[in-house]
Amino acid sequence: MNPEPFLQLDRVIHEKGRLAIMSMLAAAPELSFTELRDALAMTDGNLTTHIRALQQEGYVAVAKSQNNRPLTTCSLTPAGRKAFADYINLLEQIVRQNKGK
Amino acid sequence: MQSSHMETNWAEENLQTIRTLMERSALYRRALAPIMIFAGGTDIVAAVAGCLLGFRSAPGFIGYWIGVACFGVAGAFLLVRRQAIKSAEPFWSPPARRVAQAVAPPLTIGFLVGLWVFIACLEPSDIDPPTGMSDDAGTLIWLPAVWALFYGCALHAAGFFTPRGLRLFGWIFITAGIIVFFWLLLTNRQDYPEVSWQASHWLMGVLFGLLQLTYGVYLFLTGEEPNET
Numbered sequence: 001m002n003p004e005p006f007l008q009l010d011r012v013i014h015e016k017g018r019l020a021i022m023s024m025l026a027a028a029p030e031l032s033f034t035e036l037r038d039a040l041a042m043t044d045g046n047l048t049t050h051i052r053a054l055q056q057e058g059y060v061a062v063a064k065s066q067n068n069r070p071l072t073t074c075s076l077t078p079a080g081r082k083a084f085a086d087y088i089n090l091l092e093q094i095v096r097q098n099k100g101k
Numbered sequence: 102m103q104s105s106h107m108e109t110n111w112a113e114e115n116l117q118t119i120r121t122l123m124e125r126s127a128l129y130r131r132a133l134a135p136i137m138i139f140a141g142g143t144d145i146v147a148a149v150a151g152c153l154l155g156f157r158s159a160p161g162f163i164g165y166w167i168g169v170a171c172f173g174v175a176g177a178f179l180l181v182r183r184q185a186i187k188s189a190e191p192f193w194s195p196p197a198r199r200v201a202q203a204v205a206p207p208l209t210i211g212f213l214v215g216l217w218v219f220i221a222c223l224e225p226s227d228i229d230p231p232t233g234m235s236d237d238a239g240t241l242i243w244l245p246a247v248w249a250l251f252y253g254c255a256l257h258a259a260g261f262f263t264p265r266g267l268r269l270f271g272w273i274f275i276t277a278g279i280i281v282f283f284w285l286l287l288t289n290r291q292d293y294p295e296v297s298w299q300a301s302h303w304l305m306g307v308l309f310g311l312l313q314l315t316y317g318v319y320l321f322l323t324g325e326e327p328n329e330t
Contacts, residue, residue: 019115020122027123035264039125088119091112098109 012057013087017042017050022076022084025060030075059083124195132184133267134320136177141314143173148306157298159222159241163215166248166305170212196262203258211251218244243285245304249278252309270316277308 013022020040024031031039037047051074054060059080065071076084147169156165185192218241253274260268281304 019119023119023122024126027126031126038265039122088116091116091119094112095109095116098112 009090010083010087012053012059013083015050017046018054019087021047021050021054021074022059022080022087025074025076026081026084030063030073033072033074036074054080057083133263134317135180137313137317137320139176139180139317140173141310141312141317143169143176144310145306145314146310148302148310151302151305152299156302160219162241162298162301163219163222163244167212167215167219199262200259203262204255207251207254207258211248211255214247214251215244242301242304243282245301245308246278246281246285248305249274249281249308253278266320274308274312277312281308 013019017040021036024036024039033047033051036042036051037044040047042050051060051062055062057080058077061075061077063073063075065073147166151162151165154165156162181197182192185194253271253276255271256274257268257271260266260271
């Protein structure tokens with residue numbers, strides 16, 4: 001087997017929690033912090049840590065607004081969308097490669 | 102060989118998880134406030150008009166309110182379509198399809214219950230003294246509560262594919278329907294022929310008009326609106 005695709009997997013996205021966040025954000029233009037937390041059953045601290053890691057990598061943008069009450073929303077940046085698409089392509093490549101054997 | 106098999110399984114499982122999460126995340130996000138305000142306003146106006154126009158008979162009451170419901174659904178479709186065009190998105194998106202599939206069974210049953218009572222009321226009565234008198238809409242005082250129950254179920258089902266506030270609103274409808282239903286039952290109001298025919302229209306106005314209008318205004322004022330996408 002060619003180990004290349006597996007080694008190319010983005011380490012930042014590869015972590016289970018961060019991959020879940022990226023997957024949710026990939027299908028929605030933006031999601032609130034609460035929606036992400038509830039959907040993924042994460043604690044506030046855990047979600048904050050993961051989002052910060054993704055933000056530092058430039059994959060996720062965080063916006064804060066005040067409309068009667070504070071609202072934090074997260075969305076994928078263009079770089080995040082590309083990284084996520086590349087990650088999916090690599091996974092599909094792994095599946096194809098091994099099934100073709 | 103075994104390791105490559107494990108990697109394939111792992112990659113397939115990951116892809117499946119990603120697919121599931123993406124589907125769950127693709128919520129129906131059309132703004133609900135205008136739809137609720139429109140539906141609530143329509144029902145309040147319809148309740149007043151129903152009394153003024155004098156839809157006293159049971160078939161008249163049912164036919165009138167089924168017509169109002171069709172008008173409300175058509176208006177809601179137009180509002181959603183306008184939002185979709187504004188945001189350059191398809192009207193019949195996968196989340197919209199899921200919402201439509203979720204609300205279809207309870208709304209169909211509610212419609213069929215209305216249709217069944219409508220047909221039953223058209224048949225000549227062999228009861229002495231005969232019912233079917235001109236102001237027998239009062240005998241259908243229980244029907245708005247039954248419709249509220251089915252409508253609540255529809256909203257609750259739709260709430261699994263929309264931001265979760267709609268599920269709670271569905272429960273409010275279900276609770277209101279149950280309260281009205283049991284209140285009528287325990288006070289034997291549905292058995293009193295002297296229940297005024299206007300009461301059924303007012304009950305429709307309160308259950309469907311006031312509740313939806315209040316929810317729409319609440320969404321509008323609190324900004325608890327899904328993003329217009």
